Amino acid sequence: MRNAFVCSLVLLLLVAQWQSAVACPFCTVERATLAEEMAGSDAVVLAKLVKPAAQSGEGPNELGQFGVVDPDTGMAKFRVVKVLVGEEVMTGIEEIEAVFFGEANADQLYFIRGSGTDRLDWNIPIAVSPTAAEYVEHVLTLPENGAGRMEYFLPYLQHEDPLLAQDAYDEFARAPYSDLVEISEGFDREKLWQWLIDPMASANRRSLYFTMLGIVGTEEDQHRLEEMMLADNRVLRSAAEAAAAASMGLGGAITLPVMPEMIAMEQRQKQLGFNAMVGCYLKLTGAEGLDLLDREFLSSESDDPTKVYGMLLALRFLGDETDDVPLERLCQSMRLILAKPDAAEQAIRDLARWEDWGVLDQLVTMFKEADKSSYVRDTIVAYLDQAAKQQGEVGEKATAALAELEPLDPKAFKRARTLTAFGFLGYARAGSRPADTAPALNKPTAEDSAADSGEESSDASLATADSSDAPTLEEPDAAIDSQVSDSAAVKESADAVASDQPQAPADTPDTEAVAAETAGSPANQVADSTDASHDGLEESSTDPAIQPPTRGKAMIFVLVAAGVLVVLVWGVMRGGG
Structure with a gap:
């Protein structure tokens, strides 16, 4: 039982590793894209509410004792406006029923996915704007991958509709770096900086925008990035802590002790997405910038594991995706990470891949x-x-x-x-x-060269x-x-x-x-x-x-491994473990 579990887990991790190898180097996928959700459904429709769910109970609000709709009986009826996926399955079907807890609005358009063979089971409807309705329709017509696909999502990265902004981000997070390079003519440096300094920007978003900036950035951006990376508020924070302690001792304002934490929060916000920030900076500065960061983050005095790991990922990105820095110079910096216990194992992997013996x-x-x-x-x-x-x-x-x-x-x-x-x-x-x-x-010796001279092929x-x-x-x-x-x-x-x-x-x-x-x-x-x-x-x-596995084979491996895990869990719960 244990052996089967280990093998299944290894297989799942192997496929996950393979998929991550083709994605944006610093981006984290946050959720399934709308395209993936539609591809995994037997039917997808745009529909409008015809009849709200029947409400049980008595009283003025008719919502029952606890004021909620019963999901077993709360089926609302919707009229199909457009079939996006599964036209054959939806032949002759003009109305569908789905569990619905929202307010009744006959003019609102809903995005509804269904699955099943003999009988379709519909997911909870999602209210969509007219713009979102056009968006999901167009997504179905895009190529499966490549720059042509990513060009469509670029204008939606900061869209006012959060559904579209999130979906566009997840599409970019899945895209290989080469696709970003191909569509970089559409990147606006000023907009990228506006998005980067937005205090509401998440670490994942900043990582994507730093990656994009590294493609189109200029010397002016180098200086701004350097200030952000090297920002160190330790002196200011120490002064604030001393002032806070003195204030508390003298019975001063209670707000002063909060200042040290506010200063720390400001620095953390500046350095969100640090891995991609370093990669962006080195993409623009090359080996010259690497000399500076080696001294700041990889010297014997440096002890911040976050900074060390950020450097490791940036070096890996430069070595695998670009030729802005010679591989020999990257190996020189990667060797410094061998002295960092938390990251040495990863550094050894990269040095071997780069054949640094x-x-x-x-x-x-x-x-x-x-x-x-x-x-x-x-x-x-x-x-x-x-x-x-x-x-x-x-x-x-x-x-x-x-x-x-x-x-x-x-x-x-x-x-x-x-x-x-x-x-x-x-x-x-x-x-x-x-x-x-x-x-x-690894240069062959003269003896090796002589022995191999007759085998040039x-x-x-x-x-x-x-x-x-x-x-x-x-x-x-x-x-x-x-x-x-x-x-x-x-x-x-x-x-x-x-x-x-x-x-x-x-x-x-x-x-x-x-x-x-x-x-x-x-x-x-x-x-x-x-x-x-x-x-x-x-x-x-x-x-x-x-050859590496194709996407189809990888998905088969995932399904098989998942099936084995389900059987194992079932066996344990039945007492057969």
Whole structure:
């Protein structure tokens, strides 16, 4: 039972990770879009109220003892004005009944969704304005994705109708960064700043607007962003606290002690959406701005985990989505995060994806010094597994390190390789940068070059696999066989994940799920590395790439996993757990 639950949970998280990889880098989806709701309904109509719900009870208001409408009998009748979805299902149906608790208004238009086969069950009607009615009709005609779709939602981001403003935001939150770049000619810098300084703007909204500003911003915006990021009211707050203490001691005004908290609230408001703010600033300033932020937020004196995590997400965004800063420079800043315990595990993932093998020795030391309960050990194992696949000195050092470290914590190795088999802790490069050129961090030796000179076609296929958008997995057959064909090993590994690991893997909106696994044990890898022939390496470089799941397959996986979870919950509630 426990093994099935772990596998189902991992599958759901894997699909969620894959979906987050294609969305706006700093945006959080808040709710389902109207398009998604309509796509999941058997029928959708615009209708008007014909007959209010029958009200029970006696008395002047006829609402019964408690003044509420009974949902079992409170069915109101609506006349269908327009069928948006399910014309075949709605053939011959002119009126429908739905539970309705609102005020009777015969002129009001309602948006109503229904589901069912033999009999349609209708959701509670939502009152919509004429503008909203036109909006939902037009949404059905838009392409499923791309810049052409996003152009339609741009004018609605701050619409006076909250239904439309929310839906437009959620559409943008789902859109890939490349779509925002394509429609950036329609972005208004002044409007973006008006929305950003609005005290009512949420952190999610500010994150989206900072992302948009990073595309169209100017040097003037750099200075404003710098002031917002570096705003530090600690001195002013300390003075306010001292004044408040003195005032209380002297019996002064009771409002003065509130001042320190008001100052803190003002700073928090300025820095809402800090992750996207940093990404926006670095998008405009490049490496020069990175030097400043390294000193401010990643130096040894910096201890604010919020700022560190914001820097990590911004570096990841620059490395995966843009080429404004050289990858070598991004790696330099990412290495500083290794000294931050709360974010080191995430930094290791990114350094491996960017193929920065220069920290290999440092990570070996970190593994030895880390507590056995630390999840960073699992991530280091996956990093070394990926490094062991490299040619030359890097691969040899990583293979030797794996052989040295595995006896120290075999359970960490088992956990890491199980999670890698499911697509977590994988490190194939994303390859989504506009000028996607990997840094020369692992240069083959002269001996390697001579051995490989007759196999240029293998090198070309390796370069192609490295720069494609699809994650790659070297020796996929061996990796799959080692994790799937041996069912006992999978169960044992899953138990280790469930019982031995106190902390779940960090789940971030912008983590990219890519599969990478090393077949065999470190002992076998050592034996392989001592072979004088490079044929094994050349063959692995031509292995076919494993393609990421399509949206349709991913949805099937979600439904299957959800079904398994429902059965498990039902079994537990029946006493069968």
